[in-house]
Amino acid sequence: MRKKYDEPMFVNVTACDSQCAEKETLKEIQKLCDDQNFAVLATQGDGQPYTSLISFSVNDSLTKLYFSTPSQTRKFNLLEKNHLVSVLIDNRSDLPTGLNQISGLTITGTAKVLSDEDQIKKASVVLLDKHPYLQRFIQSSTTKIIEVSAEHLYYVRRFQEVFEWSPR
Amino acid sequence: MVSTVSSLIKLQECHDKPIPVVGGKTRNLALASQSGYTVPDGFCLTSNAYKDFIKKNRLEQILNLELYRKPFEQMRWEELWDSGLRIRSAFLKSVFPDDLKETIETQIKNYPEDVLFSVRSSATEEDAEGHSFAGIHDSYINVHRSDLTEKIVLVWASLWNDRSLLYRKEKSLDPMESSMAVLVQIMNHQAISGLAFTKNPLTGNKNEMVIETISGTLDHLVDNIKTPETLVLHKADGAVLSSTVSTLQDFFDKQTVLDLYKKIIQLEEIFNYPIDVEWTGLNHNFTLLQVRPITFGKKDKDNDRQWYLSLTPSNQKLIALTNKIENQLLPEMLSDIENLPSLPDGSTEHSFNDLFFSIGESYEKWKRIYWSDFIPFAHGIRKFGQYYNDLLKPDDPFAFIDLLKNEPILAKERNKKMKELALMITETPLIYEAVTDFFNNNLSDFNQLLENIRKTSHDGALFADAFETLLKDHFLLFYEQTSFSEHPEMILSVLLSLSKMNQIEDKKLLSSEENQETTYFQMAGQNNQEAKDWLKIGRLSWKLRDDDNILLAKIEQRLWEFVKEASDKLRHLSLLESDSAVALDQWKTLHQALLKKSIIPKKVTIPETQETSQRILKPRQLLGQPSSSGVASGRARILTDLSDFTKVIPGEILIFDAVQPQMTFIISLAGGIIERRGGMLVHSSIIARELGIPAVNGVSLATELIKNGDYVTVNGDLGIIVVSR
Known part of the structure; x- marks a missing residue:
């Protein structure tokens, strides 16, 4: 009998159990990755972190992230020396005023410079699907395509709510 | 531009x-x-x-x-x-x-x-x-x-x-x-004021205009303090269809009514939809205070919201409710509880049925009052809080709680008694040994244990008596289809755990509270009486909010004893299948079956299908609201039913869906508290604040997302839970 008093108050709203809440959250993360064109990549050299902006794409299961860079850049040199990287995808530029509406996905993992022709072709499709304007850039012989294999993913929303998972 | x-x-x-x-x-x-x-x-x-x-x-x-x-x-x-x-x-x-x-x-x-x-x-x-x-x-x-x-x-x-x-x-x-x-x-003060509707707000009849009127200013009508006189007019020509106007008839001659009618009708023509008007003064004094579209016609079809809105009674209603509860309902409830019939020994079937029915009726009555009066009355705390904040503008908007929290609520009295018993266990090795022996060896004869303790010493006898008194005074309570009194070993195990804790003293801040009360009355200045009234409402509301559940559980407990007895009788007569469980709210069915010797059909329950797919996301940080300050870390213990209570190890982080006053004693054992049900004034946070235990509540899906044994940190300053495994 006390149930009613205890429960959320809004009518016509079905309460979400943990299962459906997870589905909703995963959808939200997928949407974040689809909606955002740019991300922040963190590389490191001699213990000094270094951040750069990148255009990125992810695969459907969020296990791989792709970006491209000319091979002369600082970030390329750093990740060649140390494969451990971190990438931040967030929507702060969409909603500059709302602390509670910002969400961010941090991916930590290993970067690999693709050299296999087949792999390069597949990754280019994923990248160009989202960034068709980068066609010339990506197909340039001086551009390298990087594949980041995600080890851990951390999703932050509502200022302080955090979920984590490991794809493997 | x-x-x-x-x-x-x-x-x-x-x-x-x-x-x-x-x-x-x-x-x-x-x-x-x-x-x-x-x-x-x-x-x-x-x-x-x-x-x-x-x-x-x-x-x-x-x-x-x-x-x-x-x-x-x-x-x-x-x-x-x-x-x-x-x-x-x-x-x-x-x-x-x-x-x-x-x-x-x-x-x-x-x-x-x-x-x-x-x-x-x-x-x-x-x-x-x-x-x-x-x-x-x-x-x-x-x-x-x-x-x-x-x-x-x-x-x-x-x-x-x-x-x-x-x-x-x-x-x-x-x-x-x-x-x-x-x-x-x-402000415009006139001798007479009222409302007008260009469509009957009760029936929706478009051919009628309704005028409600009172003497004096309108707020008495809008706040339902005075009952208005009502005039129903024919909308086409202003003819009076019915009228309750008696005391105000001096104001309302035929000409005046017609004048008012015309003014309202012409007003409706300007807006071109049925209107709801607030006015004051008649004839050349007529002054318009408000005009808006009528929304009554499409009455809220949703009862839930109506009910939620009833939870914030106006000041006047709240004051009336305070008097009703203090002078009528509460004394009546205590007297009803005092006079609840006990299970008769070997009496006739007839008298059992009569007692069963009367106790069932009493339960229904108080359940009704719980919903209609007690829950809305809880708003008294909030109204007091608002009054306090307007007066003192404190940095902490919940500082007003300090003026309420020393009220002698039943749960506090119970916790105090439990502490005394825990102390007896700590200080008397013979009792301690007997109790630990009982739990270590998984013994089950509880009465035997109590007899053994009684025999150990004079102190042992005192303890056994005190324990029985504790059960009788504080645990004859129905809870989640069982009764605390059916689980004395659980109570004892909590006492044992309590006895192992070093510091179980309440934080006593009496002097600062007295200062706060002085400041409160200083700020109220000449509104001293008003401030006194609000403080009284706040305190009674605070006390009842916790006590009402416990008092109701006492009535439920007695009904539960009858329900169990009745189902035994029915099983004996083969009218109820031996393995079929009964619930408290089935009492009427059981009563009828005993009376008419009819069979109770077995309830067909469809087993819930549990999807057990693998979860991908692990919570790392969860959000709630900080309800008792401080930071604590420890292993998570999820409490879903009474059997979980005995598993609690002092210092663990206790996780609840919703904490009821009947069970707040377990909070003394907690290192920290997490609750799905949210609110600064919920029962668990009141006790947690008093004991200085960090607490966060309003954490969605808390009991599902956190698992037993997770290492969790409760940040009661920021309302954040950090989970690590």
């Missing part, structure tokens, strides 16, 4: 201003004024003034933090109220812009010094067709000019009160986009 809208516009000039600027209430009145109706002189603070205030005080981020803290649909009533209170507090502590203050002063300097004002909300979605926020936002009457700015701020803040938020969700109005204009007018 950038158009600059002024922050103050004279009421007469508002007729052609957009509703988003002046609000519906102002515009409607200005339109009527434009057409020749008398309205009290005044001005409108436009939504621009509101936005300017918000911007200058950087309140957007506070609103954002409160309103998007968690999905709205997971918010409980009390959490919305908490948010509303924090927002109100932030508004009250903000600075009123100087230029706006000057503009207002210029505007009112021509009025006589002693003139009083009304300050009313004119929300920018309010009073438009389809969105009536009638009675949702605050309005103030008889405001002196020195209080104008504070009342304006309070009206602005009421854009974010709990009632308003409840409607906004359904009407999909974005709180971040909403704004509020305020209408300030000089």
